[in-house]
Amino acid sequence: MRTHFAEVLARESACLAGVTDGAKLASWRRRVVEELMTPLSPYEFALRHTGDVPERADFLDRWRELIAETVDRLLRSGTTGDTDSSSGRTRRADVDAQKTAMLILAALHGGSTLSRIAKDPWPLNAALDLALAPFTAAEDDSPARTGTSSLIGNIKP
Template sequence: MAATATTERGRQTRQRIIEATGEQILASGIGGTTLDTVRAATLTSKSQLFHYFPGGKAELVREVAHWEERQLREAQEPDIGDLGSWESWERWRARLVEYYIGRGRWACPIGSLATQAATTDPELASMIAEAMRVWRGALADGVQRMQSAGIVDGSADAQRIATVILAAIQGGLVLSQPEGSAWPLEAALDNALAPLHRVATSA
């Protein structure tokens, strides 16, 4: 378990290590990120790293996963908690694109970790799987809100639509990265939301 940072300076140092490690993982993957590269990027000593993360690299990467999941969730708020109208879905879509593209993040940290976690750390893989389930569940809840409001047909499969949307986000980011443009992600999201529009009622 990570050591508790008892001072504000300690908390800032710990968070700085987590954020720098997250950026390295996005750029080089888990395999390309080492404690030495983290030390160099954060100007910290080996003793500092093990003070805050006594479990070493595995613990640090798990903390990065927790942080990235919180960042992603907060970036979608408040709209992801209130997807009960077409307007709220459009705001959510815009927030998500801004989170990735506006910050120059041409990959999804959670998606990137998911593709590597299974072969590196079963505990990390379980964490990522749960984060994806929670994200999918929030989107499915939004579809169900639309159904309850009579905006979307009640026979629509909310979980299936939510899964398609998540897949579109991950695939759209893969295509946006080499293009250096948001349009592949935006196109993927538009196509993913199309099934929701197809089951719209006249309400």
């Protein structure tokens, strides 16, 4: 397997294994966003779409599997955003770890492409806000949420 694929998998394997609650998920996310926004980092390189290499398929399958294990662990430990009963009868039972992992991987892939052409982490953060919503609804501290809109919200007339 190509070096950047192997390096990302090694780091993700170690980092995702330590994600046991919402706060750790948030720091995983911040680190991955930083990696993906760094030109020529192994992460940025691994998610660049450069031809149809079989290793890419294997790499993406394994990363998705690592994310799915993490999602599953968080679901079983009860880490979802919906701790407040008024905000919903959601979702823990409804959340499918494999499908959620697919959305998270798609968000990383598509979000980093949009962020790269925009030279701005905002699209990637918006993508992850949506993909990680089942786990962050109660925390609401994600970068794309704490932008201009919350500043405007704080302004008193």
